[in-house]
Amino acid sequence: MKVRDVLNEVERLAPPHYAFGFDKVGLQVGDPTADVEKIVVSLDSGIGAIEFATSVGANLMVTHHPVIWDELTAVRSDNWAQRRVIELVRRGISLIAAHTNWDCAPGGINDALADRLGLEHVVSFGWGEKSERWKLVVFVPIANRDFLADQLSAAGAGVIGNYDRCAFFTEGVGTFRGGAESNPVIGERGRVEEVAEARIEMVVSGERRGVVEATLRAAHPYEEPAFDWVQLADGVAHPCGRIGDLQGVENFQGFVDDRLGSRSEMWVGHDHPVRRVAVVGGAASGEWQAALALGADAYITGEVPQHVALEASESGLTILACGHYSTEQPGMVRMGSLLAEVCSIPVVVFEPGMGLSGRPR
Incomplete structure (x- = not known):
């Protein structure tokens, strides 16, 4: 298995277009064609994590956190940020970062956090990178409607929030006359034909437009399919936060610390039981207002x-600071499990000792 193969799997789980515009994700150090012997999954990209990777033969x-954030103007061993790059290259270790794209992705950091807390009826909210959106309108014989909709869906069309294959169908009559060089699937050259057709409308994100159009041309029965692209207002690729319901918990802070292994700080906003909880792991205190607007108790x-x-x-609003490590490590454990399912090589999750390598004591 090559580095690029693992990169493809990481980006399938955490699509790069989910990342915020300021972020640095993807392959940051290494040769995409190099063979991979073992993978270490880690929240941080510090020296301790790099040494652990070496110790297990990865x-x-x-x-999660990128090794290169600011532009490198030098690579010196007396600078901690730059020294990490030196150590990776010296030890022959490649590094892939999945940061805010993994925060936002379904199943990622914040879904793992919500799952660890046992939240129910979880939905997304809050921050998300803006995403260019288009509406595809295409006309096809009614008999081919469902097949074409299925093909377009498989290419990424028709995704709205947590739903896929979203489409709107209307029926009508299409007419055409083939020229001398045409090869019509229905009817004959030089004659006006009338065909019972379906109009299919599906939304498509900007990054999937090219793939969807290629799929349309390949799957459509007509020699020259008729279709339009209508640009829509920008949407959100996928929001970062999660909010859901919590049942039967009386000592809320104690419950959270037990589930996350944290020693939280809590500021109390009310005296009633906490039943609706919003979460965003890491440094995300600015989302509290969005959480409160959605009815969160905490x-x-x-x-x-x-x-x-x-x-x-x-x-x-009751608000808890549970620590960067405690709120994001569950998502990296999940990343490790998911990669282990699809990669043909060993995957190890780095869990540093208390007080070491970014984990608080």
Whole structure:
């Protein structure tokens, strides 16, 4: 298995277009054609994680936090950020980063966090990278309607939130006359034909437009299919946050710390039981207002500045700071499990000791 093969699997789980515009994701260090012997999955890309990868014989790391964030103007061993790059190259270890794309992706960091807490009826909310959107309108004989809709769906058309193969059908009559060089599937050259046709409408994200159009041309029965692209207002590729219901918990802070292995700080916003909980792992205190607007009783994230804690709690929202590691490590454990299912090589998840390599004590 090559580095590029693992990269393809990571990007299938965490599509790059979900990443925020400021982020740095993908293959950051290494040769995409190199063979992979073992993978280490890690939340952080620190020296401790790199040394762990070496100790277990891994030559590829998949991390949440990128190893290269700012533009490199030098690569020096006396600079911690740059030294990590030196160590990776020296040890022959490639590195793939899946950061905010894994935060936002279905099944990713924040779904894993919601699952760890036992939330039910979970939906997405909040931040998300803007995504160019189009509506595809295509006309096809009625007998071919469902086949074409299925092919377009498989290519990525018709995805709306948590639903796929979303389409609208109407029926009418299409007419055409083939020229001397045409090869009509229905009727004859030089004669006006009338065909009972279906109009199919499906939304398509900007990054899937080329693939969907190629699929349309290949799957459509006509020599010259008729179709339109209508540009829509930008949407959100996939929101980062998750919100859901929590049943039967009385000591909320104790419950959360037990599930996450954290020692949280909590600011209380009300005196009634917590039944609706919003989560965004890591540094995401700014999403508390969106959570409150959706009826959350409590908001869990990694880090909460004092001014946010004060404003949120005095606005009626209980807010918890559970730590970057505790809120994001469950998602990296899940990444490791998912890669192990599809990769033909060993996958090891790095879980540092308490107080070491980014894990608090």
